[in-house]
Amino acid sequence: MITTYDISKTFYDSKRGEIHAVCPTSIAIRKSEIFGLLGPNGAGKTTLLRMLSTVLSPTTGTATINSLNLLKNQEQIKKNIGFLSGNTRLYGRLSPRELLDYFGALYEISPQQIKIRTTKIFDMLDMWEFVDQRIEKLSTGQTQKTSVARTILHDPPIYILDEPTLGLDILTGRTIIQFIRDSAAQGKTILFSTHYMEEAEMLCDRIALMHQGEILDIDTLDNLKIKKNKYHLADVFMAFIKEAP
Amino acid sequence: MNWNKVNIVYLKEIKDTLRDKRTVMMMILVPILLYPLLFMIMGQLMTAGTKKLEAQKSRIALNDSLPGVLIDMIRENKDFDIQSVDNPVESLKAKEIQGFLTKKIINDTLQYVVYYDGALDKSRLCEDRLTGILNRYLRQEQEQLLLHNKVDTSVLEPFEIHSKNIAPPSRMGGMLLGSMIPLILIVTMVLGAMYPAIDLTAGEKERGTLETILTIPIQRLELLFGKFLTVTTTAFITGLLNLASMILVYTSGMVQIGKLSELMEFGITPYGLLWLIVSLIPFALFISAAIISVCLFARSFKEAQNFVTPVYLLIMFPSFIAFMPGVELNRTLAMIPVVNISLLFREIFLNNYPLGLIAFTFLANSFVAMLFIIIVVKLFHVESVLFGENQPFQLSLKRSHIRPAPSFQPSSALLIFALVMLLLFYIGYFAQIKSIVWGLVITEWALICLPVILLIWFFKVNIKQTLNLKKANWTAFLGTVFTGIGALGVMVWVSRLQMEIFPEYQELVESMEKILNISTTPLHPAIGLFIFAFSPAICEEMLFRGLLLSSLKKHMPGWMVIVFVGFLFGVFHVHLYRIVPTALLGILFTYIVFRTGSIWPSILAHFINNSVVYLLVNSPTLVEKIPWLIGESWPTLKATLIMITLMIFGIALIEMRAKNQIMDDK
Numbered sequence: 001m002i003t004t005y006d007i008s009k010t011f012y013d014s015k016r017g018e019i020h021a022v023c024p025t026s027i028a029i030r031k032s033e034i035f036g037l038l039g040p041n042g043a044g045k046t047t048l049l050r051m052l053s054t055v056l057s058p059t060t061g062t063a064t065i066n067s068l069n070l071l072k073n074q075e076q077i078k079k080n081i082g083f084l085s086g087n088t089r090l091y092g093r094l095s096p097r098e099l100l101d102y103f104g105a106l107y108e109i110s111p112q113q114i115k116i117r118t119t120k121i122f123d124m125l126d127m128w129e130f131v132d133q134r135i136e137k138l139s140t141g142q143t144q145k146t147s148v149a150r151t152i153l154h155d156p157p158i159y160i161l162d163e164p165t166l167g168l169d170i171l172t173g174r175t176i177i178q179f180i181r182d183s184a185a186q187g188k189t190i191l192f193s194t195h196y197m198e199e200a201e202m203l204c205d206r207i208a209l210m211h212q213g214e215i216l217d218i219d220t221l222d223n224l225k226i227k228k229n230k231y232h233l234a235d236v237f238m239a240f241i242k243e244a245p
Numbered sequence: 246m247n248w249n250k251v252n253i254v255y256l257k258e259i260k261d262t263l264r265d266k267r268t269v270m271m272m273i274l275v276p277i278l279l280y281p282l283l284f285m286i287m288g289q290l291m292t293a294g295t296k297k298l299e300a301q302k303s304r305i306a307l308n309d310s311l312p313g314v315l316i317d318m319i320r321e322n323k324d325f326d327i328q329s330v331d332n333p334v335e336s337l338k339a340k341e342i343q344g345f346l347t348k349k350i351i352n353d354t355l356q357y358v359v360y361y362d363g364a365l366d367k368s369r370l371c372e373d374r375l376t377g378i379l380n381r382y383l384r385q386e387q388e389q390l391l392l393h394n395k396v397d398t399s400v401l402e403p404f405e406i407h408s409k410n411i412a413p414p415s416r417m418g419g420m421l422l423g424s425m426i427p428l429i430l431i432v433t434m435v436l437g438a439m440y441p442a443i444d445l446t447a448g449e450k451e452r453g454t455l456e457t458i459l460t461i462p463i464q465r466l467e468l469l470f471g472k473f474l475t476v477t478t479t480a481f482i483t484g485l486l487n488l489a490s491m492i493l494v495y496t497s498g499m500v501q502i503g504k505l506s507e508l509m510e511f512g513i514t515p516y517g518l519l520w521l522i523v524s525l526i527p528f529a530l531f532i533s534a535a536i537i538s539v540c541l542f543a544r545s546f547k548e549a550q551n552f553v554t555p556v557y558l559l560i561m562f563p564s565f566i567a568f569m570p571g572v573e574l575n576r577t578l579a580m581i582p583v584v585n586i587s588l589l590f591r592e593i594f595l596n597n598y599p600l601g602l603i604a605f606t607f608l609a610n611s612f613v614a615m616l617f618i619i620i621v622v623k624l625f626h627v628e629s630v631l632f633g634e635n636q637p638f639q640l641s642l643k644r645s646h647i648r649p650a651p652s653f654q655p656s657s658a659l660l661i662f663a664l665v666m667l668l669l670f671y672i673g674y675f676a677q678i679k680s681i682v683w684g685l686v687i688t689e690w691a692l693i694c695l696p697v698i699l700l701i702w703f704f705k706v707n708i709k710q711t712l713n714l715k716k717a718n719w720t721a722f723l724g725t726v727f728t729g730i731g732a733l734g735v736m737v738w739v740s741r742l743q744m745e746i747f748p749e750y751q752e753l754v755e756s757m758e759k760i761l762n763i764s765t766t767p768l769h770p771a772i773g774l775f776i777f778a779f780s781p782a783i784c785e786e787m788l789f790r791g792l793l794l795s796s797l798k799k800h801m802p803g804w805m806v807i808v809f810v811g812f813l814f815g816v817f818h819v820h821l822y823r824i825v826p827t828a829l830l831g832i833l834f835t836y837i838v839f840r841t842g843s844i845w846p847s848i849l850a851h852f853i854n855n856s857v858v859y860l861l862v863n864s865p866t867l868v869e870k871i872p873w874l875i876g877e878s879w880p881t882l883k884a885t886l887i888m889i890t891l892m893i894f895g896i897a898l899i900e901m902r903a904k905n906q907i908m909d910d911k
């Protein structure tokens with residue numbers, strides 16, 4: 001579903017000079033897979049996901065998403081993915097309902113379809129209580145639910161979620177995790193990043209360990225554990241980092 | 246572009262904007278409240294001043310010798326308060342009284358004399374009142390005398406004198422209105438546009454919603470257009486409300502501007518009002534485009550406010566033009582945004598509707614707005630503008646702290662350009678006035694070349710990359726020579742065309758010729774060529790095709806860099822008449838370096854160009870034979886064709902070379 005070819009991103013900052021946020025990376029994510037991107041702060045997770053969702057253009061390399069070339073078919077790709085990150089915030093002066101109507105219209109979904117779709121989403125994420133309140137007045141959890149609603153509004157085959165549970169309480173966090181599981185069961189491909197080890201352990205089919213812009217390894221959780229002969233993912237991760245040059 | 250999406254964005258942004266209290270305040274409350282407040286206060290101050298004065302009685306002293314009839318007349322008049330003082334003149338000086346009336350006989354003539362203090366308003370008023378009474382008394386006496394001699398009193402007035410002010414009251418009002426209102430209108434419209442513009446650009450960046458919208462299938466042009474129309478709408482509504490409030494205030498008679506109140510009847514016709522409303526549109530387009538383009542560079546609301554302030558001032562100053570007497574809207578002025586609008590507003594208030602100029606104004610504003618939008622859309626693609634997290638130009642004065650870099654940041658490069666311009670203004674022109682030869686040498690080497698070299702050294706930027714010091718091969722040079730010669734013809738054409746369209750520039754041309762004509766200071770041709778051709782070719786190319794081009798080209802699409810650097814080159818020559826031709830020349834030079842990757846061909850082209858111009862100006866015989874060379878007539882068809890062919894051939898060579906080079910690089 002998603003394949004990257006030596007994709008990389010270098011930022012230029014006048015203070016820090018060149019920052020290799022993502023070093024040339026090639027990964028392949030299969031259909032209906034939950035693929036976890038695991039790494040500490042500054043590993044380059046967000047940058048990688050931003051490139052895959054066409055927000056940033058790669059410095060070198062490219063990727064295909066649902067067989068569409070990242071550099072050429074940006075419009076099409078945008079219809080195929082739902083991207084959620086800490087940076088994709090919402091218009092505070094609109095209500096969740098108005099917001100979804102707006103984005104729906106931009107996705108060129110008909111008003112009737114939008115109504116059907118939003119009703120379904122509001123049910124699923126239990127949002128009815130606050131759909132007509134201004135977003136700026138919502139709690140973190142309610143806002144995150146609205147963000148998720150926005151991400152899946154156009155029913156894309158691929159979800160790209162950057163730390164979807166960041167800052168949420170256990171209850172809302174669980175709702176989101178459950179939502180990811182259900183989506184995968186329905187055949188969605190999910191690429192998500194986190195630095196919570198348990199979350200990765202709970203959800204992912206395969207995990208990529210990322211550190212300082214480099215992918216250290218990609219494998220299933222079990223195989224990773226066997227490779228380093230450790231039981232906890234956190235220990236596995238530490239072992240990888242120690243070996244890294 | 247999908248207009249349906251633009252419309253969706255537009256409707257949403259309008260809704261969003263109307264929910265923002267700050268915007269609503271600026272857009273609705275300020276213009277509505279401003280006028281009544283302003284005029285009420287102004288009117289009250291003015292009328293209060295005169296009323297107070299007129300309500301006061303004048304304290305006067307009268308000489309005992311005055312005839313009883315006159316004293317009675319003064320007594321009956323309620324304006325006076327008669328005092329008895331010992332020394333009237335001293336009392337007047339001590340401001341105890343405002344006037345003193347006495348009677349004298351000098352050389353057998355009877356004289357009534359009014360003493361007053363001309364430096365005091367009150368005393369002048371008193372003098373006015375006393376002479377009024379004296380005139381009535383004089384008239385009375387004359388009539389009695391005539392009656393006594395049985396002569397008809399009409400002999401006193403064989404004719405009457407009238408002066409008639411042909412300006413209708415509305416025109417008088419128009420003068421004042423027409424000067425005040427553009428300013429107020431412009432200021433409030435800018436204020437009305439400012440908040441939504443900041444909110445929809447920098448505000449969106451700051452709140453992180455920009456990234457969300459970028460994950461959605463909408464073109465950046467569509468998004469920007471929706472925003473642009475939103476800001477235009479708010480500016481327009483602000484303007485409308487402003488007009489409405491002003492008309493209301495005027496028609497409701499809330500204002501009484503002193504004695505002028507009868508003359509100041511509000512005189513705008515419905516037709517004029519229509520034109521006024523229509524002309525708000527191009528201005529709204531212009532300011533929203535200008536403000537949005539600046540705000541896009543800001544990362545936060547606060548930063549955007551800082552960025553907007555200079556723009557705000559830049560927009561405001563030209564609007565003062567409407568206050569200047571004698572400046573009237575003409576074709577040249579109609580091309581300058583803001584100036585044209587403020588003058589157009591004034592014309593309309595004077596009940597003039599110059600349709601041609603209105604159309605011109607419209608076109609000029611829309612064109613500039615479009616230009617802004619196109620540039621902004623291009624920049625909107627550039628990541629460093631969208632998510633620019635890197636600092637703008639930072640002056641860390643410890644060289645050891647500076648990291649080497651391949652070239653300057655665009656912001657730094659533009660700052661350097663501004664610096665050179667400043668040096669030029671404050672030192673260069675001064676030096677050139679003192680001595681044209683030395684002035685030019687100093688300008689080129691000390692004010693352009695030296696700073697560029699020093700800055701490159703200080704900021705540790707790679708000199709080879711920054712100045713494009715790559716070798717070029719002979720095809721590139723050959724192409725350049727052909728293009729350069731051909732371009733001369735094009736230049737002549739453009740100058741000539743410019744002269745036909747704007748004959749006003751004739752004087753400027755002549756003044757320029759004086760500058761170029763250095764025959765007063767005879768020079769050896771070699772020295773002349775060194776000063777006028779070689780020095781600019783080296784120094785100016787270093788700045789424009791070197792530093793500016795190399796630091797901007799990574800951040801803009803190719804065609805835009807070429808046009809932009811060319812445009813800066815035109816601006817650099819600070820001569821209204823020379824801007825267009827030199828900018829075109831600059832575009833050509835920039836193109837050559839952009840395609841060949843080397844500065845040497847453009848140095849050659851610049852040298853050829855300047856040498857030819859120098860030689861022409863200093864060899865009158867040649868000019869006599871071929872008058873079109875200096876723009877005195879249109880170039881002949883044959884010459885034009887040859888020039889164009891040369892240029893196309895040259896460009897073809899350069900293109901060929903550039904293609905080969907790309908192949909080589911691969």
Ligand SMILES: Nc1ncnc2c1ncn2[C@@H]1O[C@H](COP(=O)(O)OP(=O)(O)OP(=O)(O)O)[C@@H](O)[C@H]1O
Nearest residue numbers: 011013019021040041042043044045046047632634
């Ligand atoms: N726009 C930018 N300009 C300059 N540097 C950037 C930019 N965005 C990210 N970086 C740098 O790139 C590196 C990777 O950042 P990134 O946000 O991708 O990390 P992350 O893995 O998502 O971290 P976190 O877990 O903290 O979210 C960091 O060093 C960061 O400072």
Ligand SMILES: [Mg+2]
Nearest residue numbers: 045046047162
């Ligand atoms: Mg991150």
